[in-house]
Structure formats: C-alpha cells, structure tokens
Amino acid sequence: MQTLTRTGIQIPDQLTDAFTYRAHLAAIAQAVEQQSVIFLTGMASQRPAAGKAGRVWMSTDTGDFWWDTGGAWMLVNHDPPANAAAGTPSLRSLGTAAGTAAAGTHSAQHAPGGADPLPEAPVGMVTRGATLGYSGPTTIVWQGPASPYWSSASPNQIKLPHPGAWLVEITADPIFGPSPDIGCSGGSGITATGCSQQFIGVASWLIIAEGVNASAIFEIRPNGDGNASGFSATAAHIG
Numbered sequence: 001m002q003t004l005t006r007t008g009i010q011i012p013d014q015l016t017d018a019f020t021y022r023a024h025l026a027a028i029a030q031a032v033e034q035q036s037v038i039f040l041t042g043m044a045s046q047r048p049a050a051g052k053a054g055r056v057w058m059s060t061d062t063g064d065f066w067w068d069t070g071g072a073w074m075l076v077n078h079d080p081p082a083n084a085a086a087g088t089p090s091l092r093s094l095g096t097a098a099g100t101a102a103a104g105t106h107s108a109q110h111a112p113g114g115a116d117p118l119p120e121a122p123v124g125m126v127t128r129g130a131t132l133g134y135s136g137p138t139t140i141v142w143q144g145p146a147s148p149y150w151s152s153a154s155p156n157q158i159k160l161p162h163p164g165a166w167l168v169e170i171t172a173d174p175i176f177g178p179s180p181d182i183g184c185s186g187g188s189g190i191t192a193t194g195c196s197q198q199f200i201g202v203a204s205w206l207i208i209a210e211g212v213n214a215s216a217i218f219e220i221r222p223n224g225d226g227n228a229s230g231f232s233a234t235a236a237h238i239g
C-alpha cells in the first residue's frame with residue numbers, strides 16, 4: 001500500500017491489498033478535511049460568517065487577510081494594531097494616558113555624559129554674526145544653531161564636550177580702534193594657558209577640559225573704544 005508523504009493518504013494496491021471502498025474513501029475525506037486550506041477571495045463586505053476553522057479570506061478591496069478560527073475571523077495583517085487594549089502587543093503613542101507609552105531616554109543615553117555617548121566631531125565651530133562693540137571688558141556672546149559646542153541657554157560659553165586637551169582659536173575681521181587684549185575669563189571644569197594676549201585678529205589657547213561638558217568664556221579688554229566683526233571660534237580636540 002502506498003502512503004502519500006504530505007497528507008498521509010493511503011492508496012491501496014489493486015493486486016495485493018484488499019480494497020474496502022467505504023473505509024478508504026473515509027480515510028481520504030478525513031485527510032482532506034484535516035490538512036487542506038480553503039482559500040477564498042472577494043470584497044470585504046462579501047466575507048461569509050466565521051465557523052469553518054482553517055479558511056483564509058483575502059479582501060480584494062482592502063488587501064487584508066483573515067483566518068477563520070472556527071469561532072471568529074482573525075485579522076492577519078502586515079500592519080500591527082495601534083494603541084490596543086492593555087496586554088495586547090501593538091504600536092503605542094507617546095504619552096501618559098492609558099494605552100500609551102512613556103517617552104524613552106534614547107537621546108539622553110547617546111548625549112555627551114550619557115550611558116552610551118555618540119562620538120562627537122573632533123572639531124567644532126561657533127560664530128557671532130553681529131558686530132561686537134566694546135568700551136570696557138566685554139564678554140563675547142556667540143550665536144548659531146545648537147550643537148555640542150554651543151547652546152542658546154549659555155550663549156557666552158564655548159562647550160568642550162569631552163575631557164582632554166583642546167586647542168581653541170578665535171578670529172575676527174576687521175577690528176576697528178586700538179588692538180584690544182583677549183582672554184579666557186572663566187568657564188567650568190577647565191584649565192587654560194595663554195589666558196590674556198593682544199588681539200590683532202587671531203588668538204589661540206590650549207585648554208584642558210577636566211571632564212565632560214566643560215566650557216570656556218572669552219572676554220575682550222579694550223585699550224580704548226572699538227568694535228570688531230566676523231567673530232568665529234574653532235575648538236579642536238587634540239588629545
């Protein structure tokens with residue numbers, strides 16, 4: 001007697017097997033009933049009532065696939081549900097209401113000082129677009145888009161996001177009036193060398209950042225009234 005591999009249906013050999021019509025026909029019908037899948041298609045509105053387990057229905061107008069469990073149609077879709085009832089896996093909106101999910105800390109983890117900080121570019125630049133006028137000691141207030149090197153919350157600070165040695169260079173063009181002095185007048189978590197020097201358009205400092213997110217503040221000390229434009233500052237992490 002031959003047995004089919006996938007369905008297990010037995011086919012009697014007419015020469016060697018006694019053929020019992022009723023028994024073999026029942027075995028074939030039972031195998032088909034247990035192992036076959038009924039695939040149906042049509043408009044969503046044409047889907048029949050559930051009740052025959054194992055049927056598959058594809059709605060030709062929506063592209064949805066449904067599986068008949070024997071008691072209900074279960075949607076089998078490529079898109080997960082959104083904001084489903086508690087205990088049901090689904091996509092969640094951010095928020096604090098029932099069925100939503102609290103915002104995570106992903107960005108904070110990858111920020112400087114976070115648990116898994118992303119490497120910053122070793123060189124950063126900040127600028128000051130407006131002309132800076134001075135008649136006494138004047139702190140340089142920087143401008144520009146937010147970056148690891150500058151934020152609008154502390155606009156007079158150049159941020160040094162990583163510990164180690166930094167070379168900071170400030171340029172300005174042009175300078176009107178007597179050449180002023182320029183120096184690193186303060187900051188947080190730093191040690192600076194060459195703090196005060198004559199400024200004729202370019203000056204540089206070696207600054208040691210003692211930890212993450214150190215900062216440096218620079219000040220012009222004039223030798224008379226003057227102003228300067230085209231300020232830019234470059235911070236390079238050198239070790």
